[in-house]
Amino acid sequence: MIIKTSPDEIQNYLVDASNFTGYCDTVYLPSNENEIIEILKESNSKKQKVTIAGNGTGLSGARVPQGGIVISIEKMNKILEINPESKYAIVEPAVILREFQSKVREYNLLYPPDPTEKNCFIGGTLSTNASGEKTFKYGSTRVYVEKLDIVLADGDQLKLERGKFIAEGYELTIRTENGKEYKLQIPIINMPLTKNAAGYYCKKDMDAIDLFVGSEGTLGIITKAQLKLVPHPEKIISCIIFFDDERDALQFISDARNKSYQTRIDKSNNTIDALALEFLDENSLNFIKEDYKQIPSNAKAAVWFEQEVNKDNEEQLFDSWMKLVYKNKGDEENAWFAMNEKEKEEIQGLRHNVSLKVADYLSQNNVKKLGTDSAVPDENFMKFYYFCTEEMKKNKFNYIAYGHFGNSHLHMNMLPNNEEEYNKGEIIYRNIYRKAVELGGTVSAEHGIGKLKTEYLLNMFGEKVISKMAGIKKILDPNLILGVGNIFNEKFLKTN
C-alpha cells in the first residue's frame, strides 16, 4: 500500500474545492477492502482521527482533515460489473462519475445523478447525496443506490441491501458481517420537502442504506456500491434561452416546472416535461461573456432547459417549448439549440464554467467559498430568491446567482475580495440560511454540511435533534475517529 508522509506529497489532500484548508501527518492509499480494514483497526485502537478523501471536488470542507490521517480511496477505481439486462452496475468508490456515465452510455443506459462537476468519485457523490441538472426529473443519488459495502470504524464489515434492514418506526437495527448488532434511534424530524443533503436522513420506517447515503464520511467507508441504471433517452433537446428581463425568465421556469409536474401526473409523453431547468442571472452571464459569443449584450438572464424526446414526439414538444418561450418573452432569435452531442456538451460546459470561474475567483482572492446551497418548497421560491438578491443589493455585495431552479434550488455565490469582506458576507449568508429554514427549506440541498456549515444545520434542526444525530455516530463509531468535524460540531460528540 502506498503511504505518503512528505509535505509535498500530502498537500493536495489538505484542501477541497471550497478553498478550506487543513492538516494531517499521513495519507494512506489502500487498494482493497482488506487494507482499509487493517488501517481502521489500528486507528480505532489508537483513537486516531481518520478523514476519508474522495476526489476533493466537495464544496464544504468535508474531506479536509483537521489532524490524524487521511485514507484516500483513489486506488479503488474499478467498474466491476455493468448488467444491461437487470440495469445495474457495481463499482468501487473511486470510479470517476464522468467515466462511469460514458461507460454505461455504451450499453444505452443512463446513470442520472450528475453534479455539474463530473470529476468527482462515485464514493464522494454517495457520501453527499449529490444531485445535479437531471435531478429535477430523476431525483438525487440516493434513489439509485441498491447495495453498499461499508467498513465501519472498528474494521467490521457491513453489507447493506435495500429492504434488508428497515427501521421499525424510528428504531433501526443493523447487523455486521461479524454478527454484531447496532440499535440506532432515528431522530423524529420533519425533513424538508425539497431535495436535501443536510445531516443524516431521518424518516419513519427508513432503510439503513439511506442513513449511510449522505453521511459525509462520518459513519463508515464505502468500499463498493451497486447502482441502479435507467434506459438512455432516445434523444435529448438541449437549449439556452436568453431573456431581456429576469422576471420573464423566472416566470418561464415556473410555467415549465408546473407543466412538467402536470405531465408526470397525466403520465403523458407528448407535453412539456423538463429534464433540466437551470437558471443563470445577469451577473453570471457577465462573468463568462467574453468566452461565449452566443450571449446577447442585452441579456439579463438565461434558462437552460433539456427535455427527453423521441422521433414521434420531437416536433410537437419542440413546438410546445417555443410557445412557452414566446409567451414569456424569451429571445427566440438568439436561442442557442444544441444540434448534436458536441453542442450539448458545450452548453453543459457553459454552466460548469460559471462554477469554475467562481472557484478561480475565490482562490485568487484567497477566501473560502461563500455560496448558498439552499432549496425551498416551490411555492416559496420566488420570495426566497428576491429576499436573497435584495440582501446582496442592500449590502452592496458582489454576487452571481444561478442554480437548479427546477428544484427551487439557488446557488447565491458571494464574491468577497478579501478576508474583511468575507466576514461581512458571512453575516448576510446567515440571514439567507435563516430565511431558507423559515420558508420550510434546507441549508444544503446537494453539497452537504461538511465542516463549513455545521452552524447552519444546528439552526435548521436545533440542539436536541443534532444531539440525536450525533448519538447515531457515537454508537457506530464510539472512539470518534471517522470524519470528525463533519455535519456536527465536535461538542455534540462529547456530550451525553
Ligand SMILES: Cc1cc2nc3c(=O)[nH]c(=O)nc-3n(C[C@H](O)[C@H](O)[C@H](O)COP(=O)(O)OP(=O)(O)OC[C@H]3O[C@@H](n4cnc5c(N)ncnc54)[C@H](O)[C@@H]3O)c2cc1C
Ligand atoms: C465546479 C463545481 C460544481 C459542482 N456542482 C455540484 C452539483 O451540481 N451538485 C452536487 O451535488 N455537487 C456539486 N459539486 C460538489 C462536489 O462535486 C460533490 O459534492 C461531489 O459529490 C464530491 O465528490 P468528491 O469525490 O470530490 O468527494 P470529496 O470532496 O473528496 O469528499 C466529499 C465527502 O465524501 C466523503 N467520502 C468520499 N469517499 C467516500 C467513501 N468511499 N466512503 C465514505 N465517505 C466518502 C468524504 O469524507 C467527504 O465527507 C460541485 C463542485 C464543484 C467544484
